[in-house]
Amino acid sequence: MAKIFCVANQKGGVGKTTTTVNLAAGLAKVGQRVLVVDLDPQGNATMGSGIDKRALTLTVYDVLLEAASIPEARQRSEKAGYDVLGANRELAGAEVELVELERREQRLKTALAAVAQEYDFVLIDCPPSLSMLTLNGLCSAHGVVVPMQCEYFALEGLTDLVNTIKQIHANLNPDLQIIGLLRVMFDPRITLQQQVSEQLKAHFGDKVFDTVIPRNVRLAEAPSYGLPGVVFDGSSKGAQAFVDFAREMVQRVGAMR
Numbered sequence: 001m002a003k004i005f006c007v008a009n010q011k012g013g014v015g016k017t018t019t020t021v022n023l024a025a026g027l028a029k030v031g032q033r034v035l036v037v038d039l040d041p042q043g044n045a046t047m048g049s050g051i052d053k054r055a056l057t058l059t060v061y062d063v064l065l066e067a068a069s070i071p072e073a074r075q076r077s078e079k080a081g082y083d084v085l086g087a088n089r090e091l092a093g094a095e096v097e098l099v100e101l102e103r104r105e106q107r108l109k110t111a112l113a114a115v116a117q118e119y120d121f122v123l124i125d126c127p128p129s130l131s132m133l134t135l136n137g138l139c140s141a142h143g144v145v146v147p148m149q150c151e152y153f154a155l156e157g158l159t160d161l162v163n164t165i166k167q168i169h170a171n172l173n174p175d176l177q178i179i180g181l182l183r184v185m186f187d188p189r190i191t192l193q194q195q196v197s198e199q200l201k202a203h204f205g206d207k208v209f210d211t212v213i214p215r216n217v218r219l220a221e222a223p224s225y226g227l228p229g230v231v232f233d234g235s236s237k238g239a240q241a242f243v244d245f246a247r248e249m250v251q252r253v254g255a256m257r
Contacts, residue, residue, distance in 0.1 A: 002035070002119040003253050004112060005179060006141040009148060010164070011157030012128040015184040017044045018219060018229070019147040020125040021080070022239070024049075025230035026246030028081035032120040035074065037108070038087035039133045045125040046086035049077040050226040053088040061090045063111045064136065065097065070115045080231050083119075091133070098132045105132065105172060109140040121249075130164055138168050142256075143179035145249075147213075150183055150196035179252065182245065184213040211245040214238060 007020045017040070024034045037060060038045040043053035053059075056075070062068035063085065074083045098104045112122060124137040138144070144165060148154045162178070169176045181204055187193055201208050213219075216238030219229035230239045 002112070002116045002122045003143075003256070004116075004122040004124065004141045006124045006126050006134075006137045006144045007147065008126040008134065008137070008144050008161065009146055009157060010128055010130060010160050011148075011154060014149055014154065014157075015147045015213075016128070017048060017125050018223075019145070019182060019184060019213075020045050020123050021048045021228040022219065022230050022242040023145075023246055023249065024082045024121075024123050025080045025228035026243040027121050027249065029230065029243055030246050030250060032246070032250065033118065034082035035070075035085065035115070035119045035122045036077075036082060037085045037112075037122060037124040037137070039091070039108075039124055039137050040087060040127045041089055041091040041133075042127075043087045043089070043091075044223070046084060046088070047226060048223045048228060049082070049084045050079055051075050051077060051084055051086055053086055056086050056088055059090060060085045060087050060108075061094050064094050064107050065101075066107065066111075070111050080228050095132050098136075105135045105139045108136040112140055121253075135168070135172075138165070138176060139173045141173070142175050143177050145179055145182060147182045147184045148200075149185050150193035150200070152192075152196065155196065155199070178207055180207050180209045182209050182211070182213065185215045186212045187215045209245065209248055211241060211248050213241045213245065216241075 024036045046053045058068045058073035126134045126137045218233040218236035219238035222229040222232035
């Protein structure tokens with residue numbers, strides 16, 4: 001039975017999509033069956049997995065409107081080794097359309113339940129805003145992985161996200177919890193980043209993942225080739241860190257069961 005995780009942060013530009021596709025590729029590398037759900041109308045997780053969002057005939061948009069099932073709409077990322085429920089700009093329209101529908105925040109959860117036996121992990125790449133799309137992701141998930149840079153503005157965004165998760169846990173999804181905080185784009189030479197990292201560990205304790213993702217050029221280059229960094233250059237420090245993170249996730253999920 002799949003464990004479902006949102007990769008979320010209400011602050012933009014913190015590496016949510018990079019985290020989603022590289023964690024997926026890392027999990028596939030260590031033998032896990034993975035589905036990536038792209039809930040961002042920009043479709044970056046789709047393109048970063050090697051799938052042309054412009055060529056998709058069925059997307060997560062069709063699944064949310066119950067016009068298609070996940071087996072009908074998903075694509076295989078052969079090079080990366082996982083499945084993708086893709087997105088494109090059509091998805092922006094779902095925001096308006098979902099408001100009028102019954103069970104509007106539960107539609108992704110219902111769709112995922114039908115394929116839960118086929119995967120070990122489902123990773124949902126959420127948009128940065130708390131929208132109806134993000135709400136669908138959070139209502140589907142067992143937990144949230146929060147990628148964050150070790151900067152003071154990132155701490156402010158984290159407070160907002162924690163409050164949002166508490167509200168959803170109380171009202172819509174009692175399973176929802178923060179699984180862990182992932183420090184990304186980390187440069188140990190910057191004193192401020194070290195200080196914020198220590199603050200995170202002091203405040204959140206074992207909710208902070210042991211793995212740290214370094215700032216890495218190869219991870220930044222990989223999307224332009226339509227590949228996760230783990231596949232694009234498996235020997236790079238960033239790719240190796242994500243494979244380590246995948247192993248840590250498997251361990252953490254094992255402890256949850």
